[in-house]
Amino acid sequence: MRALTVDVQSCAGRVLCCSIFRPGGRKLLGKGHLMSDDDVRMLKVEGMQEVWVTELEDGEIGEDEAVLAVASAMCCGSVEIRMAAGGRANLVSTEDCCALIDDELLKQINCTSGVVIATAQNFRYVLAGERLATIKSAPFAVSRSQLDTVISMLNERGPILQARPIRDPQVSVLYTDPVQGDRARNLFESTIRARLDGLKARLSYSMAVAEEEAAVVRALQHLSRTNPTAILIASTTTPAGPEDVVGRALTRVGATLERFLAPVDPGTLTLLAYKDHMPILSAPCCFRSVKPNILDLLLPPMLAKYRVSGWEVASLGHGGLLS
Numbered sequence: 001m002r003a004l005t006v007d008v009q010s011c012a013g014r015v016l017c018c019s020i021f022r023p024g025g026r027k028l029l030g031k032g033h034l035m036s037d038d039d040v041r042m043l044k045v046e047g048m049q050e051v052w053v054t055e056l057e058d059g060e061i062g063e064d065e066a067v068l069a070v071a072s073a074m075c076c077g078s079v080e081i082r083m084a085a086g087g088r089a090n091l092v093s094t095e096d097c098c099a100l101i102d103d104e105l106l107k108q109i110n111c112t113s114g115v116v117i118a119t120a121q122n123f124r125y126v127l128a129g130e131r132l133a134t135i136k137s138a139p140f141a142v143s144r145s146q147l148d149t150v151i152s153m154l155n156e157r158g159p160i161l162q163a164r165p166i167r168d169p170q171v172s173v174l175y176t177d178p179v180q181g182d183r184a185r186n187l188f189e190s191t192i193r194a195r196l197d198g199l200k201a202r203l204s205y206s207m208a209v210a211e212e213e214a215a216v217v218r219a220l221q222h223l224s225r226t227n228p229t230a231i232l233i234a235s236t237t238t239p240a241g242p243e244d245v246v247g248r249a250l251t252r253v254g255a256t257l258e259r260f261l262a263p264v265d266p267g268t269l270t271l272l273a274y275k276d277h278m279p280i281l282s283a284p285c286c287f288r289s290v291k292p293n294i295l296d297l298l299l300p301p302m303l304a305k306y307r308v309s310g311w312e313v314a315s316l317g318h319g320g321l322l323s
Contacts, residue, residue, distance in 0.1 A: 267294025
């Protein structure tokens with residue numbers, strides 16, 4: 001990229017190298033502005049004869065073209081690209097969704113030259129119209145070889161960002177207590193409803209049973225037949241592991257244990273299982289309060305029908321200290 005002085009009359013279609021101000025200090029046009037015929041007429045009225053502009057050299061791509069190419073290759077799902085001034089593209093959600101981020105690929109892209117990408121946090125719940133990511137280029141131009149490297153990485157590895165839509169999420173809840181299930185319902189129902197309301201999720205079915213293996217098995221079988229997006233087990237007890245009542249009941253209904261223990265506080269004793277495609281989540285001590293806990297991290301991808309793996313739960317440790 002080089003800078004040169006041109007006559008105002010011939011600057012349409014070129015990019016300003018520096019901002020233009022009136023003698024009184026008011027800015028007329030900003031650095032990086034693409035000159036139009038209207039701009040030319042305005043500058044002539046202001047009495048300007050020459051302006052500083054930039055010119056692409058061989059092997060360079062303009063900043064807007066570069067960020068548009070990266071934005072198009074790095075995302076999928078319920079997202080649209082909105083260009084902004086100064087070599088920037090924003091990715092905006094078109095409906096309520098969960099942001100899924102390939103963190104390792106993001107780091108690798110950001111270690112290259114020419115463009116940088118900032119995204120929302122992985123598993124974040126994003127409302128329609130909110131920004132999911134922004135892509136910014138070096139001023140004015142990017143090396144074609146650098147851009148080709150980035151696009152090649154994205155084509156080979158897949159998207160950095162998935163905006164996975166959350167559509168009509170329905171949650172069933174099983175309340176359990178060693179003495180009386182309704183005790184758990186009375187303790188947890190209001191906070192569970194508040195959390196689900198924040199995610200625009202509907203509480204479709206709920207049951208309250210004594211925390212005995214046979215009773216929990218029957219309740220899980222009944223709730224799974226209603227085919228909710230997810231099942232939450234809200235227990236008043238703190239399990240020692242999958243060998244306790246809830247874990248044994250999950251095994252008996254044919255669920256597969258995905259992960260026990262999460263590097264998140266509150267939420268360390270989380271148990272995540274799947275019955276076929278349906279996630280079942282037990283998070284002791286996390287249903288008493290609407291304060292941030294592991295439910296805020298795992299509910300959005302679950303409601304988006306994304307299968308969270310045990311590895312992904314284990315990866316929540318960086319930033320997992322929520323209180």
